[in-house]
Amino acid sequence: MIGFIITAIIIAILIITILVFGAVYKSFVRKYSVRYKQLAELNKKYTFYSFVRHDQEHVYDNKNFYDDISEEDYLIYELQFIQSDVIKQINLMSFNNEKYSKYENEVSLLNTISYDKETKGYIKGLLDYVERKEFKKLFKSVNPCRDYRIRVILYLSKINNQIYAKKSKTFYSDELLRIIKRLKNRNGGYFNDKGIWDSICRVERGKVSNKMRFAIYKRDGYRCRICGRSQNSTLLEVDHIYPIAKGGKSTYDNLQTLCHNCNVKKGANIY
Ligand SMILES: [Zn+2]
Structure with a gap:
């Protein structure tokens, strides 16, 4: 019993020591690591467009329609109305992508660990380890959307409104642009592309x-x-x-x- 208590106390002291040391080392890194501070400046310099969702959801209460209508059918139907917004978002996200490559490039140049202050009293290996971890965390905090996507989720509900089936698919820029191109091929209210027209009719019927x-x-x-x-x-x-x-x-x-x-x-x- 006493052995157990002593072990527990030792473990507790160890954990507290690690936490205290961790906090002290982290704070030193954030204040005095040259490249950590440079990265923080870089992060301020780079701003990215935020990701505006156009995800689509629909609840069917009829199993035949739910089975008949695919996620792509539903997307094609909705893209009739939101295509110009979607194109805008695709362009902004590809702009993010180009800008992020430049950012990554600048970050890769920051590879030497050095400090503004004497590291006396700190264990060098441990300090550098904490520095690398903190640097990585700060780098990963910049995470803009770089490829636009739309998620389509279709649900099947019972009369009591409870969902008992669900299907979903994510469509990325390339595919979205391909569909929008096919949607442009139209003649008034009709679409010349038979696949597109069939999808639109299926979704319309399912309404x-x-x-x-x-x-x-x-x-x-x-x-x-x-x-x-x-x-x-x-x-x-x-x-x-x-x-x-x-x-x-x-x-x-x-x-x-x-x-x-x-x-x-x-x-x-x-x-
Ligand atoms: Zn009749």
């Missing part, structure tokens, strides 16, 4: 949530707006009055309740 679907049924009195049959005698569906494939949107005034038969007939007439 009809279960919640929205039930609101449409309710608005239309739970009856087909063409033949008038009610949900008791047929299966009701939500139809886009002006079809998505032709540029229609998933808005309340473009949605109507139809029975399955009328919906199929209408579809055959359009295409």
Whole structure:
């Protein structure tokens, strides 16, 4: 028992000594290390643009849409609206990248350890060790974003709003610029790139949530707006009055309740 207490006391004293020594050595380094102070000056000289997020999140309450729509589809859809902001951010971050290379270069020139003050009373090896650690810490504190990225996270929720599935993907500058280029290839509201157009249609269709679907049924009195049959005698569906494939949107005034038969007939007439 006494042996245990003595051991504990010795360990405690050791820890306290290390902490006190550590603090004393650190403070000496910060005050008198020449290159530490030079690095601190350099850090003040270099300012970088901050990273403005355009991460995208969406919660689906319908598993079919959640399975059907990929992170890339969702990104393509949203890039229609935010592409100019994204291009701006990509440029700023690549500017950061160039500037950071210059910074790194200047830091690499600061490689000799020396002190402004006599190091008498300090253990030289230990002091230099602490200096290197503090220098590295200060260098790592400058950590600008150098490649723009957008993270897309799609969730699947149940009726009680609890999330029970999630998928995510991060897209970097090169890929973002490739997609934006494909989005530019358009003709009014249409996109000439079939892949782009398919992605946009998938996401637009997915905007009809279960919640929205039930609101449409309710608005239309739970009856087909063409033949008038009610949900008791047929299966009701939500139809886009002006079809998505032709540029229609998933808005309340473009949605109507139809029975399955009328919906199929209408579809055959359009295409
Ligand atoms: Zn009908």
